[in-house]
Amino acid sequence: xxxxxxxxxxxxxxxxxxxxxxxxxxxxxxxxxxxxxxxxxxxxxxxxxxxxxxxxxxxxxxxxxxxxxxxxxxxxxxxxxxxxxxxxxxxxxxxxxxxxxxxxxxxxxxxxxxxxxxxxxxxxxxxxxxxx
Amino acid sequence: xxxxxxxxxxxxxxxxxxxxxxxxxxxxxxxxxxxxxxxxxxxxxxxxxxxxxxxxxxxxxxxxxxxxxxxxxxxxxxxxxxxxxxxxxxxxxxxxxxxxxxxxxxxxxxxxxxxxxxxxxxxxxxxxxxxxxxxxxxxxxxxxxxxxxxxxxxxxxxxxxxxxxxxxxxxxxxxxxxxxxxxxxxxxxxxxxxxxxxxxxxxxxxxxxxxxxxxxxxxxxxxxxxxxxxxxxxxxxxxxxxxxxxxxxxxxxxxxxxxxxxxxxxxxxxxxxxxxxxxxxxxxxxxxxxxxxxxxxxxxxxxxxxxxxxxxxxxxxxxxxxxxxxxxxxxxxxxxxxxxxxxxxxxxxxxxxxxxxxxxxxxxxxxxxxxxxxxxxxxxxxxxxxxxxxxxxxxxxxxxxxxxxxxxxxxxxxxxxxxxxxxxxxxxxxxxxxxxxxxxxxxxxxxxxxxxxxxxxxxxxxxxxxxxxxxxxxxxxxxxxxxxxxxxxxxxxxxxxxxxxxxxxxxxxxxxxxxxxxxxxxxxxxxxxxxxxxxxxxxxxxxxxxxxxxxxxxxxxxxxxxxxxxxxxxxxxxxxxxxxxxxxxxxxxxxxxxxxxxx
Amino acid sequence: xxxxxxxxxxxxxxxxxxxxxxxxxxxxxxxxxxxxxxxxxxxxxxxxxxxxxxxxxxxxxxxxxxxxxxxxxxxxxxxxxxxxxxxxxxxxxxxxxxxxxxxxxxxxxxxxxxxxxxxxxxxxxxxxxxxxxxxxxxxxxxxxxxxxxxxxxxxxxxxxxxxxxxxxxxxxxxxxxxxxxxxxxxxxxxxxxxxxxxxxxxxxxxxxxxxxxxxxxxxxxxxxxxxxxxxxxxxxxxxxxxxxxxxxxxx
Numbered sequence: 001x002x003x004x005x006x007x008x009x010x011x012x013x014x015x016x017x018x019x020x021x022x023x024x025x026x027x028x029x030x031x032x033x034x035x036x037x038x039x040x041x042x043x044x045x046x047x048x049x050x051x052x053x054x055x056x057x058x059x060x061x062x063x064x065x066x067x068x069x070x071x072x073x074x075x076x077x078x079x080x081x082x083x084x085x086x087x088x089x090x091x092x093x094x095x096x097x098x099x100x101x102x103x104x105x106x107x108x109x110x111x112x113x114x115x116x117x118x119x120x121x122x123x124x125x126x127x128x129x130x131x132x
Numbered sequence: 133x134x135x136x137x138x139x140x141x142x143x144x145x146x147x148x149x150x151x152x153x154x155x156x157x158x159x160x161x162x163x164x165x166x167x168x169x170x171x172x173x174x175x176x177x178x179x180x181x182x183x184x185x186x187x188x189x190x191x192x193x194x195x196x197x198x199x200x201x202x203x204x205x206x207x208x209x210x211x212x213x214x215x216x217x218x219x220x221x222x223x224x225x226x227x228x229x230x231x232x233x234x235x236x237x238x239x240x241x242x243x244x245x246x247x248x249x250x251x252x253x254x255x256x257x258x259x260x261x262x263x264x265x266x267x268x269x270x271x272x273x274x275x276x277x278x279x280x281x282x283x284x285x286x287x288x289x290x291x292x293x294x295x296x297x298x299x300x301x302x303x304x305x306x307x308x309x310x311x312x313x314x315x316x317x318x319x320x321x322x323x324x325x326x327x328x329x330x331x332x333x334x335x336x337x338x339x340x341x342x343x344x345x346x347x348x349x350x351x352x353x354x355x356x357x358x359x360x361x362x363x364x365x366x367x368x369x370x371x372x373x374x375x376x377x378x379x380x381x382x383x384x385x386x387x388x389x390x391x392x393x394x395x396x397x398x399x400x401x402x403x404x405x406x407x408x409x410x411x412x413x414x415x416x417x418x419x420x421x422x423x424x425x426x427x428x429x430x431x432x433x434x435x436x437x438x439x440x441x442x443x444x445x446x447x448x449x450x451x452x453x454x455x456x457x458x459x460x461x462x463x464x465x466x467x468x469x470x471x472x473x474x475x476x477x478x479x480x481x482x483x484x485x486x487x488x489x490x491x492x493x494x495x496x497x498x499x500x501x502x503x504x505x506x507x508x509x510x511x512x513x514x515x516x517x518x519x520x521x522x523x524x525x526x527x528x529x530x531x532x533x534x535x536x537x538x539x540x541x542x543x544x545x546x547x548x549x550x551x552x553x554x555x556x557x558x559x560x561x562x563x564x565x566x567x568x569x570x571x572x573x574x575x576x577x578x579x580x581x582x583x584x585x586x587x588x589x590x591x592x593x594x595x596x597x598x599x600x601x602x603x604x605x606x607x608x609x610x611x612x613x614x615x616x617x618x619x620x621x622x623x624x625x626x627x628x629x630x631x632x633x634x635x636x637x638x639x640x641x642x643x644x645x646x647x648x649x650x651x652x653x654x655x656x657x658x659x660x661x662x663x664x665x666x667x668x669x670x671x672x673x674x675x676x677x678x679x680x681x682x683x684x685x686x687x688x689x690x691x692x693x694x695x696x697x698x699x700x701x702x703x704x705x706x707x708x709x710x711x712x713x714x715x716x717x718x719x720x721x722x723x724x725x726x727x728x729x730x731x
Numbered sequence: 732x733x734x735x736x737x738x739x740x741x742x743x744x745x746x747x748x749x750x751x752x753x754x755x756x757x758x759x760x761x762x763x764x765x766x767x768x769x770x771x772x773x774x775x776x777x778x779x780x781x782x783x784x785x786x787x788x789x790x791x792x793x794x795x796x797x798x799x800x801x802x803x804x805x806x807x808x809x810x811x812x813x814x815x816x817x818x819x820x821x822x823x824x825x826x827x828x829x830x831x832x833x834x835x836x837x838x839x840x841x842x843x844x845x846x847x848x849x850x851x852x853x854x855x856x857x858x859x860x861x862x863x864x865x866x867x868x869x870x871x872x873x874x875x876x877x878x879x880x881x882x883x884x885x886x887x888x889x890x891x892x893x894x895x896x897x898x899x900x901x902x903x904x905x906x907x908x909x910x911x912x913x914x915x916x917x918x919x920x921x922x923x924x925x926x927x928x929x930x931x932x933x934x935x936x937x938x939x940x941x942x943x944x945x946x947x948x949x950x951x952x953x954x955x956x957x958x959x960x961x962x963x964x965x966x967x968x969x970x971x972x973x974x975x976x977x978x979x980x981x982x
Binding site for chain 3: 171172174175176177179180224227228230231232233235236237238239240241242243244263266267270274275277278286309338339340371372374375438461464465468469579580581623624625627628629630631632633
C-alpha cells in the first residue's frame with residue numbers, strides 16, 4: 001500500500017492569479033463588444049429595409065448622448081482588441097522566410113497594425129468623399 | 133517487495149543506457165528490457181554536453197588520424213584495439229542518430245557540418261549548435277518510445293546489484309515516489325550511470341553525477357580502472373563550475389591572461405595565430421590547457437575575481453551573429469549567470485572537474501569481469517580515453533558502445549536463465565534492510581552536507597590539476613575519517629514519499645567509496661601522465677613501470693587494493709605528446725621515419 | 732565570496748502527504764550572495780536548515796528541465812532565477828501550478844510523460860534509408876522549420892502557465908503539442924497523418940484558446956503557442972477538405 005497522495009490544487013479564480021491572465025480575459029471580453037456592435041449594425045440594416053423614415057430614426061438614435069458614450073467605449077475596446085489580436089497573430093502563422101531571413105514576430109504584429117490603421121483611414125476618406 | 137522479471141536490466145537512462153536499450157530491442161523484440169533511472173531520462177547528464185560528437189567525416193580525414201589523436205591524447209594509456217573499433221564505427225552511429233532525427237547542424241548543401249575541437253588534427257565533430265548532448269539525449273529518449281519491449285522505471289533509485297551463482301542477475305531499486313522497493317530480476321545487467329564528478333568541489337557536473345554504478349560494481353568485486361584520471365575542463369564558470377564548451381575555442385575563441393596575452397604560447401602550444409589551427413594553442417588538449425592555467429596562476433598572471441583566479445575567454449572577434457548561431461547556449465549562460473554579453477566582453481573562466489576517464493573495468497565489448505554485468509558510458513572504462521579524453525569522443529562513445537553493450541547483453545541473456553530465484557530474493561531483502569538502515573535510524577549526528585562538502589574540498593586539495601604525495605596522503609586520511617563518520621549519518625527525513633534526503637544519504641556512500649578509489653589510484657601512480665600530473669619527483673611519464681592500467685579493488689571498510697593491468701598496444705608505440713608547431717614537427721619526423729622504414 | 736552576506740526570507744509551500752492534509756507555508760531565513768540562484772537558496776535550506784524539503788534539480792544550467800517551480804507566482808527554472816531579484820522583500824516558492832503536488836516542490840509528471848509518449852515523438856521516415864546511404868539531406872532552412880520546437884527541455888513551465896490545462900487535464904498541452912509539430916515539420920518525417928489524429932482531436936490543438944502565456948514563460952524560446960495555433964489552420968483546412976476530397980472522408 002503506497003503512501004502517495006498527490007494533491008490537486010483548485011482552479012477557482014485562476015484568472016486573477018496573474019496579470020497576463022487578466023489581460024487575456026480582457027481580450028476575450030472585448031470580443032463581446034465586437035459582437036454587440038455587430039448587432040447594432042444589423043439593427044440598422046433591418047431599419048433600412050423598413051424604409052427611409054425608419055433608417056433616419058435609427059441614425060437619430062445613434063446621435064443621442066447615451067449612444068455617443070457607447071460608441072466611445074466600443075472604440076476603446078476595438079482598439080484593444082485589434083492590438084491584442086495582432087499581438088497574438090505571429091503565434092498563429094507558420095514560420096516564414098523572406099529573402100532567406102526569418103520574419104520576426106514584431107514585423108508581423110507591426111504590419112498587421114499598420115494594415116489596420118491604413119484600412120481605417122481609407123474607410124474614413126471614402127466616407128468623407130461621399131459626404132463632402 | 134514487487135518483483136519484475138526482465139531479460140536485460142539497464143541502470144541509467146542517459147545517452148548510453150538509452151542507446152543500449154534500443155540495441156537490445158532491435159536485436160530481439162521478444163527480450164524484456166527494464167530501463168531503470170533515478171531521474172526521468174531527459175534529465176540525465178548527457179543533456180549538458182555541449183560541443184559535439186566525433187566521427188571521421190571529411191574526405192581529408194582518416195580513421196588513422198582519429199585513432200592517433202585519441203591515443204596520443206590519452207597519453208598511450210588507451211586500449212588500442214578498442215580505439216580502432218571505436219573510430220571505425222563512429223561515423224555510422226552518428227548517421228544512425230541523424231536517421232532518428234537528431235537536429236545536427238548542416239552545411240548549405242544539406243550535409244552534416246563538422247567543427248574543430250581540441251587535440252584534433254582534422255575537423256570531425258558533429259554538432260547541434262552548442263546543445264549536442266541535449267539533442268542526442270532527447271532524440272534517443274523519444275526514439276526509445278517506439279519500442280514496446282522497453283519498460284521504463286523512471287525515478288527508480290538503484291541500491292544494489294544481485295549477484296548469485298557468480299553472475300549478476302538483477303538489481304534492487306527504490307521507487308522514489310512511494311519509497312517502496314522493487315526487485316528487478318535480469319539475466320544480464322548493463323550499468324550506464326555516468327561519471328563521478330561530484331566527488332570534487334568545483335565541477336561541471338549535475339547533482340546526479342554521483343558514481344552510483346561505479347560504486348555498485350566496485351562493492352561486488354569488479355575493479356575500477358584508471359580512476360586517478362579526472363579531466364579538468366579549462367573553460368568553466370567561476371563559482372558554479374558550469375561549462376563553456378570547447379567549441380568556443382573550436383569556433384576561434386582566445387584564452388587571455390590579465391595582460392590580454394594569449395599565454396598558451398608559453399606552454400609549448402604556439403605559435404599564436406589569429407585563426408584557429410588544429411592541435412595548437414586554444415585547440416590543444418584539455419589536460420595541457422588546464423595545466424597552463426595552473427602555471428599562469430603561480431606566475432601571478434591570472435585575474436582575481438570574486439571566486440578566485442580566472443582567465444578570459446575572448447569571443448568578441450567572432451561577432452554577435454556567429455555567436456548566436458553556433459554558441460547560443462554559451463551566450464545565454466554568460467548573459468544570465470554572469471551578466472556578460474560575449475559579443476562585447478570576454479567571459480571569465482577557470483578549470484573545473486569535468487569528466488571521469490576511468491570507471492568500471494570493461495573489455496572491448498563492455499563486459500565486466502563479473503559475468504552478466506556490462507558497463508557503458510562515463511561510468512565504464514572500456515579503454516578509449518586513456519589518461520586524458522579527447523573532447524567530443526565521449527558523446528560518440530555513448531552510441532558506439534551503447535549499441536555494443538545492448539547487443540552483447542542481449543546475446544548473454546538469451547543464453548541464460550535466472551538461477552536460484554529464492555536466493556536472489558533473500559539477497560534483495562538483505563539489501564533492502566541495508567538501504568532502510570540509512571533512513572530509519574534516528575540517533576545519527578553527522579550532517580550529510582557537511583560530510584559531502586568536506587569530501588569535495590579534500591579531493592580538490594589532494595587530487596587537483598597537480599598532485600603531491602603529502603596532499604594525497606592527507607586526502608586518503610580524510611576519506612578514512614569521513615567513511616567512519618558516515619556510519620553516524622543524521623537524516624532529518626524519515627518519510628517514504630519522495631524522500632530525497634534518503635537518496636542523498638545513499639549517494640554519499642557511493643561518492644566516498646569512489647573518491648577513495650580515485651585518490652588511492654593517484655597516490656600509487658608514481659609518474660605523470662595525461663591528467664595525472666605530479667610535482668614530487670615524478671614529473672615524467674614512466675613507461676617502464678606505469679604503462680599500465682590501475683585497478684582499484686574494494687576491500688570493505690579498508691582502503692582499496694591497487695593492482696595493475698596490461699595496456700593493449702597494437703600499432704602506436706608510446707611517443708612524445710607534442711602540440712602546436714612542435715607537434716607538427718614531430719609528426720613530420722615520424723612520417724619520415726616511417727617512410728624510411730617502409731623503403 | 733566577496734560581498735557581505737545578506738539574509739533573505741524564502742517561503743516554501745510544503746506538502747508532505749504522510750503528515751499534511753493540505754499544503755502549508757513554511758518560512759526559512761537564508762544567507763545569500765548576489766550570484767546565488769533560488770535553487771542554491773533551496774539547497775542551503777536542505778543542507779543546513781531542514782533536510783526534509785524536497786525538490787528536483789540536476790544540471791544547474793537550465794538544460795535538464797528538472798527545477799521548474801512557481802517563484803512569486805510565476806513559473807520559472809529556479810537555477811536561473813536569482814535571489815537578489817527578490818531582496819529585500821523575500822520570495823515564495825511553490826510547486827508548478829496545474830500539476831498535482833507529489834510532495835513539497837515536486838510535482839507528479841506522469842501525465843505529461845504519458846502524453847509525450849502518445850504523440851509518436853520520433854521520425855516516421857518519409858522514405859527509408861540505410862546507414863550506408865548516409866545522412867538525409869536537410870538544408871539549414873529546412874532545419875530551421877523545426878529546430879526551435881526541438882529545443883523543449885520538458886520542464887513543464889508551459890503547463891503551469893496554461894489555464895486550459897489546469898481546467899481540463901485531458902488537454903494535451905503546449906509542450907507536447909509543440910513536440911508533435913516538431914516532428915511534423917521535419918523534412919525527414921512522413922508521419923503527419925498518424926500524429927494529426929491526436930492533434931485534431933478535442934484534446935489536441937483546439938483545446939488551446941491562444942492565451943499565449945506558455946510561450947512567454949518558456950525558458951528556451953520554443954514558442955508552443957505558435958506550434959499549436961498554426962496547426963489550427965491546418966486542422967480547419969483538413970476538416971473542410973475531407974468533404975470534398977474523394978477517399979479522405981474516413982480520415
